[in-house]
Amino acid sequence: MTSVNQKWLNALPKVELHLHIEGSLEPELMFELAQRNNIDLPFDSVEQLHSAYKFSNLQDFLDIYYQGANVLQQEQDFYDLTWAYLKKCESQNVIHVEPFFDPQTHTDRGVAFETVIKGITRALNDAQVKLGITSQLIMCFLRHLSEEAAFATLKQAEPFIEQIVAVGLDSSEQGQPPEKFSRVFAEARKLGLLTVAHAGEEGPAEYIWTAIDDLKVSRVDHGVRAIEDLELMAYLKKSRIPLTVCPLSNTRLCVFDNMSEHNILQMLEQGVCVTVNSDDPAYFGGYMTENFVALSESLNMTKDQARKLVLNGIEASFVDDDRKQEMRVMLG
Ligand code: ADE
Ligand code: ZN
Helix, strand or coil: CCCCCHHHHHHCCEEECCEEHHHHCCHHHHHHHHHHCCCCCCCCCHHHHHHHCCCCCHHHHHHHHHHHHHHCCCHHHHHHHHHHHHHHHHHCCEEEECCEECHHHHHCCCCCHHHHHHHHHHHHHHHHHHHCCEECCEEEEECCCCHHHHHHHHHHHHHHHHHCCEEEEECCCCCCCHHHHHHHHHHHHHCCCEEEEEECCCCCHHHHHHHHHCCCCCEEEECHHHHHCHHHHHHHHHHCCCEEECHHHHHHCCCCCCHHHCCHHHHHHCCCCEEECCECHHHHCCCHHHHHHHHHHHHCCCHHHHHHHHHHHHHHCCCCHHHHHHHHHHHC
16 A cells, blocks of 8 residues: 655546535635625634634535625626636646536526626636636536526526536535425436436435436435445445545534544445545635545545546546546546
């Protein structure tokens, strides 16, 4: 077994499949955008904001996260947000990304859908040209809102459908089962979109089953509670339906008390297609490299395991076989 260090992990080519673009809003940019858009923040300094980032569950975090997103108003704000994330990716050798965006977080405040998607996609296109980072964009529905609101959002997305690869489902999980959105996901599939959903983060393994059976997801976001259901574990191994796991997020939101208790390597060794991702890096203490470093420090992840996790990410990505092969070659 070879030991893994931070430098090696940073240089390792990586793929990110579970990243909320609004969750990459660093405090410094949040203050800059608040000033640019004349918005009052309920915090006086970056330090004060950082000290508010102590969460005991998902809802605690979401309350602060939606508040932070209020500073995003103009197309340029969405561009700057996305570009800052992509520059971070460049510095950590992240070669392909599939970010989520939450249109309802913005349209419910009066920001046009078009403003949001144009800013984000302009940055993604620039990153492909200037940084060589490829991407696919995923539009999430907020599951605490109604099915009707999700349908209205899908309608707004139709003129931009070519820019979106899949729909997803995020926000408060408890009491919001995936099947609430079965019909809207069916409509999205008819439009040619793939589907993913957050399931089994705080919610039960049952939600992973319904995400698969009712929403026909290609990947499950988080899914760590699959381990509570042996039959589901067997199904995930056999089907290779990937889980986009977010280690730092899971410990910051108390899904696991300690990183040393995280089950990602256990699932990897059992043959589940698990991948490493950062979720909301500005809020959870790190981007891709920091997530890999945490696994190395707390779970003694080997180089071989780190490479397997990246290979799973490549397998799970929504790109064609040529790009997948290119990325495998980059991994060496
Ligand atoms: N939105 C942003 N991050 C999320 C998470 N970890 N779970 C559910 N919804 C989210
Ligand atoms: Zn997430």
